[in-house]
Amino acid sequence: MNKLVSTLSILATAYASGTFAESSTNDHWTQIKQQAEGQTVYFHAWGGSQEINRYLQWAGKELQSQYGVTLKHVKVTDIAETTTRLVAEKAANKNTGGSVDMVWINGENFKSMKDNELLFGPFTQNLPSWEFVDKTLPIDVDFSEPTEGLEAPWGVGQLxxxxxxxxxxxxxxxxxxxxxxxxxxxxxxxxxxxxxxxxxxxxxxxxxxxxxxxxxxxxxxxxxxxxxxxxxxxxxxxxxxxxxxxxxxxxxxxxxxxxxxxxxxxxxxxxxxxxxxxxxxxxxxxxxxxxxxxxxxxxxxxNIHFLAIPWNSNASAGAQVAINFLLSPEAQSRKGDLNVWGDPSVLSSQYLSGSAKNTQQFKSVGxxxxxxxxxxxxxxxxxxxx
Missing domain, CATH: 3.40.190.10 (Periplasmic binding protein-like II)
Structure with a gap:
């Protein structure tokens, strides 16, 4: 009886302190990493910049060596093309084995994908790198549309x-x-x-x-x-x-x-x-x-630009691992490097290194x-x- 009371007491303490939840979260992420190994992630993203393309090549090498995930950059002129493709897959009831695993989106395309229920998630707060994100940025809305954990912030854009x-x-x-x-x-x-x-x-x-x-x-x-x-x-x-x-x-x-x-x-x-x-x-x-x-x-x-995963992704675990890596201090510091891409980071500056720590931003207009x-x-x- 005393053993039972003792065990219940330990469990109660673990729940109260968050240790149990943290352990559960860690187990969940370990499973995602295991599922991701060997997967190929087809990432639909704008391909009009050599600097960005080179950065994604670097990220692909890191994902392969660290996690066994292959990142394939599918270069698109306008992500609306990808939205059209996903709408067609939805209409054909292709709810698994989709051709797109990850997308770089914001604004109009996010709203269209959300309205048509084309997005996987919510997933963002399950990412270990989420703790580094600067929560004072407007990451909860995208062109006034609530994000609701369906897309992860990736960088800050200013005209x-x-x-x-x-x-x-x-x-x-x-x-x-x-x-x-x-x-x-x-x-x-x-x-x-x-x-x-x-x-x-x-x-x-x-x-x-x-x-x-x-x-x-x-x-x-x-x-x-x-x-x-x-x-x-x-x-x-x-x-x-x-x-x-x-x-x-x-x-x-x-x-x-x-x-x-x-x-x-x-x-x-x-x-x-x-x-x-x-x-x-x-x-x-x-x-x-x-x-x-x-x-x-x-x-x-x-505005903030975001990363999202289609509802029918053939590699949703690999996509989550890829997004988590792209939100890591290592990847965000390189992305913010003025000699690499110089894209302003969505992380709190304390987690950044090099020139990414001090990237230029102007007064914002929504x-x-x-x-x-x-x-x-x-x-x-x-x-x-x-």
Whole structure:
């Protein structure tokens, strides 16, 4: 009887102190690691940056050597392509053995995947690396949509412009100044062609300035609000395109092309969603040492970008191990290294090393509701896409 009482007492103490729960969590993670060994994770992610591609190659080598997990980077131009594929698999009742194991997403695509029940989880708080994440960042929402543990934060994005301080000492500090500059110096400014991510971000940031960040932008879009609020946007673009690079008849394909055009002297401002991209471009010889990144006076359109796992992943254990590694101090410190990628980290700085500890960030401007993105892209293509 005394033994029984003693055992119950020990168990009660373990529960009260959290030791039992911690042991259970450790056992759970050990099982996931065992299941992950030998799995191949097909990771759908944007492939338009050599720096990012090289970083993922490094991560793949580390995952293979440390965990026996093979990471295959499936390079996509727009993650919406992957969303379409997953919707088709859902419609065909392919609930196991899916072709996608992990995705790099945010905003509109996250909401679409969540609404269509295409996501595995919640899983984030089961990751051992979760303890390192900076919980003061807005990791609980993605473009105003609650994440609910269905995606893990990976990095911080901010819309910035890059200029050569030797040829453009005092760059435009607002979109109003940008239009004046374009009219004074025709053929020297542009932006990526929507629906490319950076091009659409340019539109959203411009709309926020023109509407003084109207509260309606935080709500699901409706036709009447859209027509009223976007009228100044199209008026602005009609003027801007007349004096833009190539007369607004052609647009750069993405951030990499704007950086190339800046380096070639064809345009005076490149665009990026990484405030530290200028450093990695300088390190690889793509930009002069005199180039600098800056945000507009009102701040930089900002968001967290995330990693998620489809509901029918063929390697959900491997994907969890991969995401956990990508959130580790080792991987986040390398990702934040200004000579590697320079992507601002989602970890508390105390866990970071090297230049990742001090990556540059600007004053933040929040994203509109994700429904505005599709509406803006559709209208832009209708007006300027042909």
């Amino acid at each position: 910035v412009f890059i200029h050569d301080s030797e040829s453009l000492y005092n760059p435009p500090k607002s979109f109003s100044e940008m239009l004046s500059y374009a009219q004074a110096f025709p053929n020297k400014l542009s932006y990526p062609r929507p629906p490319e991510f950076h091009g659409t971000s340019f539109l959203k940031s411009l709309l926020i300035e023109l509407t003084k960040n109207d509260a309606t932008l935080q709500k699901p879009v409706n036709e009447d609000d859209f027509q009223t609020l976007t009228a100044p946007l199209w008026q602005y673009l009609d003027k801007f395109h007349k004096v833009a690079w190539r007369g607004g008849k052609q647009f750069p394909a993405g951030t990499s092309e704007t950086i190339q055009l800046l380096d070639d002297g064809q345009i005076d401002l490149a665009i990026s969603f990484n405030p530290n991209a200028v450093y990695s471009a300088q390190a690889s010889g793509k930009l002069a040492d005199t180039t600098k990144a800056y945000a507009l006076e009102s701040g930089a359109l900002s 994203e509109p509701h994700p429904s505005w993105q599709a509406a803006l892209e559709k209208e832009w293509l209708k007006r300027y896409g042909s």
